[in-house]
Amino acid sequence: MRLVLADDEAMVRAGVRAILAADPDVEIVGEAANGRDAVELVRRHRPAVALLDIRMPELDGLGAANEIRRVAPETAVLIMTTFDEDDYVTRALHGGASGFLLKTGDPRELLLGVRAAAEGGAYLSPSVAHRVIRQLGGPRLQQEIAAREHVDALSDREREVLALVGAGLSNAEIARRLHVVEGTVKAYVSAVLGRLGVKNRVQAAILAYEAGLVPRGDA
Template sequence: MIRVVLADDEAVVRVGVRAVLAADKGIEVVAEAGDGREAVDLVLAHRPDVALLDIRMPVLTGLDAAEEIRRVAPGTAVLVLTTFADDAYIDRALGEGTSGFVLKTGDPREILDGVRAVASGAAYLSPLVARRVVDRLGQPRDRAARERVAELTDREREVLGLVGGGLSNAEIAARLHLAEGTVKVYVSTIMKRLGVRNRVRAAIVAYEAGLVTEFLD
């Protein structure tokens, strides 16, 4: 069972997201918060697998809460609910303790996919969020990303593409017929060679370089 703390300052949004999560019998919302500080307190009280946080909340924003959760409850993955109006927040979040982004207004199935992915240790980017970020970065960054991944081995590029697709280490291992420990080493090596801090940033590089489409289709 994946245990989730849900935080959004709009009660109507919480009701809607809870209804989406209730469609999966393997997911349980253990607590709800209306602001970022309450979200952190509830994470400490319940130690959930996932904190699903609105990016804009009073007292503490979702990103401030994510940073604190990373520090005080590192076993809890953070998935951020965002909108297309939150570009500046997304830019900052790429360096914080977030494991993924999903759109409030997107396909509800993406919320379920995102919760499952980050709970398993993967990064997850809603395809529309990823496309938006890559489009904003522009072609010069795309070229730079292709140059960066060109230094990786073929297998490392393949693993990176699957990381960008939201697959966990276990899922990548099954897909590539490798031991999960081997995949973990690959991911660590890839992040070190790319100079990125977390799987979300690695996933962005994968999108920029076109590896997600290349290896996930």
């Protein structure tokens, strides 16, 4: 799993690097202290994952995420921060990020998040995930109706794939569940994202939840 790491604090980068070194499958191909350099490193190396601090000079993590989605859409973006305000989470997810990690969280979350993103999945720190689910659990009838209308346009198989994405399964896990090859799942996921008009799996998962495809216990 090739990865670009960006944080303007050298000590934080060293700490993250040390945690990632625990996973022999992770290779850091570039490090940056600002968002502009991070985008350039992604453009040059085309890593599986870009791990970005949310607050950096020149171009912050959210701006860098938008640029990376434009120049290297195959690269998954994970946002790191010491803050978990709703505005940051919302902006990160709407900007196409595949996950949101708190620097104050368990170091194991970092490894879980990187692996999930590299495998085509998504990851939210537990405290962030609870807040997102709590928001989705409120009285949002109009959103539910709109979500169901979007989902109704999908084929039966596409809805099945969307439900599994919403339950947090990676492409490989979905392939095993449906008894198909992983390439077929990737094609279905791409088709679903396009037909729903969403940027990534996180947004698709939220839509699946709002449409009632994902039981609350699986969210």
